[in-house]
Amino acid sequence: MMTFFGFFTLTMVAVVAVATVVSSNLFVASMWFGIFSLLMASNFFILDAADVALTEAAVGAGVSTVLFMGALSLTADKESIRQGRRLLPIVVVAVVGLVLLIATLEQPRLGDPLAPVHQHVAPWYIEKTPEYINIPNIVTAILASFRGYDTMGEVLVIFTAGIGVLSVLSFKPKKRASISSEELGQAIRGLQHHAVLRVVGKLLIPVLLLFGLLVQFHGKYSPGGGFSAGALFAAAIMLYGILEGADRSAKAMPQKVMINLAALGCTIYTGVGVACMLLGHHFLDYNALWTDPQIAQYYGILMVEFGVGLTVTAVLIMIFNAIANRATY
Amino acid sequence: MLTAAGLAVLVSMALAILRGILGPGVYDRVLAMNMFGTKTVLLISIVALLYGRPDFLDLALAYALINFIGVLAVLQFVQNRDARRANKERRQRKGVSS
Amino acid sequence: MILGLISDAMLATGAAFVVIGAFGVIRMPDLYTRMHASSVTETLGMLLVMVGLLLTQGWSLATFKLFAIAVFLLFTAPVASYAMANAALISGVKPKLAHENDQETLP
Numbered sequence: 001m002m003t004f005f006g007f008f009t010l011t012m013v014a015v016v017a018v019a020t021v022v023s024s025n026l027f028v029a030s031m032w033f034g035i036f037s038l039l040m041a042s043n044f045f046i047l048d049a050a051d052v053a054l055t056e057a058a059v060g061a062g063v064s065t066v067l068f069m070g071a072l073s074l075t076a077d078k079e080s081i082r083q084g085r086r087l088l089p090i091v092v093v094a095v096v097g098l099v100l101l102i103a104t105l106e107q108p109r110l111g112d113p114l115a116p117v118h119q120h121v122a123p124w125y126i127e128k129t130p131e132y133i134n135i136p137n138i139v140t141a142i143l144a145s146f147r148g149y150d151t152m153g154e155v156l157v158i159f160t161a162g163i164g165v166l167s168v169l170s171f172k173p174k175k176r177a178s179i180s181s182e183e184l185g186q187a188i189r190g191l192q193h194h195a196v197l198r199v200v201g202k203l204l205i206p207v208l209l210l211f212g213l214l215v216q217f218h219g220k221y222s223p224g225g226g227f228s229a230g231a232l233f234a235a236a237i238m239l240y241g242i243l244e245g246a247d248r249s250a251k252a253m254p255q256k257v258m259i260n261l262a263a264l265g266c267t268i269y270t271g272v273g274v275a276c277m278l279l280g281h282h283f284l285d286y287n288a289l290w291t292d293p294q295i296a297q298y299y300g301i302l303m304v305e306f307g308v309g310l311t312v313t314a315v316l317i318m319i320f321n322a323i324a325n326r327a328t329y
Numbered sequence: 330m331l332t333a334a335g336l337a338v339l340v341s342m343a344l345a346i347l348r349g350i351l352g353p354g355v356y357d358r359v360l361a362m363n364m365f366g367t368k369t370v371l372l373i374s375i376v377a378l379l380y381g382r383p384d385f386l387d388l389a390l391a392y393a394l395i396n397f398i399g400v401l402a403v404l405q406f407v408q409n410r411d412a413r414r415a416n417k418e419r420r421q422r423k424g425v426s427s
Numbered sequence: 428m429i430l431g432l433i434s435d436a437m438l439a440t441g442a443a444f445v446v447i448g449a450f451g452v453i454r455m456p457d458l459y460t461r462m463h464a465s466s467v468t469e470t471l472g473m474l475l476v477m478v479g480l481l482l483t484q485g486w487s488l489a490t491f492k493l494f495a496i497a498v499f500l501l502f503t504a505p506v507a508s509y510a511m512a513n514a515a516l517i518s519g520v521k522p523k524l525a526h527e528n529d530q531e532t533l534p
Contacts, residue, residue, distance in 0.1 A: 001332055005376070008339050012346055019350055027355050027406075031362045034399055035349065038369045038392075045373055045388065048380070053373075054388045061366065062395035069402040073409045194513070197401065200506045207499070208394050215387065222384045228391070235395055242401045330435045331483075334476060337442035341449035341468060348452050348461070356458050356515040363507050364452065364465045367500060371445070371476055374496060378480055383489030389496050397503040400510055407514040 006046045013039045024079045030068040037061045050223035051139050054215070058231035063316055066238050070323035133297045135220040143225065144301040148284045151304070152269055155311050159266050162315035166259075169322040201243045208236035216309045220298075226305040230312025237317050246324035258318040265311030272303050335375045342368045359403050366396035434482035441475030448472055457523040458515055462508055469504035473497065 016039060020032040037060025044053035108115035125142055133141045143151055209232075216229035241249030273284040281288035286300025342365060349361035370393045377385035444467060451464025477497040484490045 001379075005335065005339065008343075012343060015346060015350075019346075025355065028358050031355075031358045031403075032349065034362050035346065035365050038365060041388075041392075042369055042372055045385070046376060050382075050385050050388060054391060057369075057388060057392045058395055061392075062398045065399035066402040069406040073406055073413075077410075194510070196506060196509055197404075200502055201397075201401070204394060204397065204499075204503065211391060211394065215391070222387055224387065232391060232395075235398055239398050239401070242398070242405050330438050331480075334438045334442040334479075337446050338476075341445045344449035344453055351453075354458070354520065356511065356518075356520060357461065359511055359514075360452070360458070360461060360465060363504075363511065364449075364468065367469045367473065367504055368445070370496065370500060371473060374477070374480060374493065378483065378489075383484065383487070383492070386489060386492040386496065390492060390499070393496050393499045393503065397507055400507040404510045404514040407518055411517060 002046060006043065009039055009043050009046065013043065024081070026072055026075075026077060026079055029079075030065060030072065033068070034061045034065045037064065051137075051225060051228070054223050055228040055231060058228050058235060062235045063231055063238065063320075066242070067319065067323060070320070074323070074326060132293070133301075134294045135298065135301070137220050137222065137224075139223075140219045140225050140301065140305070144304050145286060145297055148273075148304065151308065152273070152284070155266055155269055155308050158315050159262055159311055162259075162262055162318050165319045166322055169326065198243055201239055205236050205239055208232055208239065212236065216305065217302075219305055220301065226308025227312055229309045230316065233309070233313040234316030234320070238320050241320060241324060246321070250321045250325055253317050253321065255318060255321050258314045258321065262311050262314035262318065265307045265309070265314060268307030268310065269304055272300060272307070276300075331375055331379050335372065335379065338368050338372045338375065342372070359400065363396070363400050366392070366399070370396070430482050434479045437475050437479035437482070441472050441477075441479055444468065444472035444475060458520055459512065459522045462512055466505065466508050469508075470501065473500055473504070 013036065016032055016036045020029050020036060023029045023032060037056060041053045041057040041060065044050075044056060112118070125138060125146065129135070129138050129141045133145055135141055212229045212232035215224035215232060216226060219225035219229075237249060237253055240252065272286075272289075276285050276288040277283050279288035284300075286297045287293045288296070289299050290296035345361045345364045345368065349358045349365075352358050352361065370389045373389040373392065374386060377383060377389065448464050448466075448468030451467065452461050455461045455464050474497060477493055477500075481490050481493045484493070
């Protein structure tokens with residue numbers, strides 16, 4: 001029965017992907033992209049990968065759609081079609097696609113217990129996690145402790161992405177015409193005159209923030225962790241920005257503070273590693289932090305996930321502030 | 330019975346995508362996306378209970394809260410675009426002297 | 428036993444409403460009528476399915492989470508429909524009316 005569900009959702013993924021590529025109205029294409037992201041989240045869920053599904057749903061269908069809408073308000077509505085046939089890209093795409101298809105023929109069957117991935121590393125993790133780390137969610141244990149270096153790289157990549165976006169969007173455009181402040185205010189004021197939206201939206205913001213806190217600190221026991229929690233926090237602030245106007249959310253969460261918070265998150269992560277080194281063990285070896293190794297791992301994972309959540313939140317809010325506050329009037 | 334409900338929700342998702350493909354105009358597709366979002370929440374709740382893992386309901390909760398934000402972003406985009414067009418027309422009517 | 432029967436009945440009815448609403452979205456002639464059809468799936472269909480799922484779980488954390496999901500969906504889905512209908516009206520999408528003369532009395 002689960003295979004049937006999975007087959008159904010994968011077919012819909014193919015249909016939606018084709019629809020995204022074919023539509024020339026960029027507004028419609030970003031709608032399709034939101035649906036695509038939801039379908040992928042359902043797929044991950046059917047395949048029993050709940051952490052990934054949570055992050056994909058929060059980022060792809062919430063945060064991504066807001067950022068696309070912000071970007072679309074800065075550019076044109078329709079895709080500009082380039083004239084002329086392009087033979088080389090078609091050939092390259094066909095060859096690479098064929099190579100990938102042939103490679104998938106060599107893969108073991110999904111869920112085959114004799115596949116190499118289920119023979120070497122996975123049983124070791126499942127066996128040793130209760131012994132070394134003793135938290136119920138093995139995914140968080142692998143992410144934050146066994147493969148802590150990789151997660152440090154991920155956090156630094158997110159921080160770099162934030163810096164990249166700022167370096168492109170911080171360019172101040174020339175003012176084309178002098179606009180009266182009430183015209184500008186009316187345009188970027190957000191959804192202020194819709195009373196229904198403001199009341200219900202403002203009721204949801206504290207719930208979202210509280211749920212983000214739950215997901216952050218409950219990452220050891222249920223699907224969650226720093227990445228999804230950061231996306232949920234940022235989604236709450238974006239909701240505030242949509243309802244009350246982007247300038248007010250930029251005042252509530254100033255850009256300079258967000259930049260410093262993003263750097264602080266990375267510093268916390270690497271700082272934990274350096275502290276472990278200073279206490280005599282290796283970099284990011286959490287056993288240095290306390291006498292009992294299991295409690296030490298617990299504390300290490302807690303601090304490291306906090307750093308991750310802080311960086312992801314700050315970077316997403318930074319990008320939203322930068323995009324939403326660019327006036328092109 | 331849970332399986333049958335799951336199948337019904339999947340059929341409804343497929344019909345939402347069909348409306349997204351057919352719908353003339355943008356707002357039909359926005360409607361399709363919104364409906365798809367709420368059906369995803371239902372599907373995740375049903376599948377979580379089918380798998381016997383009720384702690385996976387956190388995803389459905391997160392998703393129910395986040396689906397709202399996408400549609401609001403669309404509304405704000407539309408308002409911005411219309412306000413900008415109105416401003417541009419007003420400026421063009423006043424002449425390029427401003 | 429009775430609880431199981433009630434839960435099955437509610438799940439079946441809820442699933443039926445979800446499918447009926449989805450068919451309505453395909454068959455209705457106009458954007459605004461399609462929004463009416465989709466709102467059936469988001470309120471009544473969703474409520475019946477969620478209560479049906481609740482009754483299978485007994486008193487546990489999952490019950491509370493399902494209840495919370497139902498409450499949040501009940502808050503946000505109609506408001507999202509309002510936002511969409513407003514955006515469509517501002518952009519000038521006109522409803523399809525029965526008589527062509529009624530078009531002049533629209534705001």
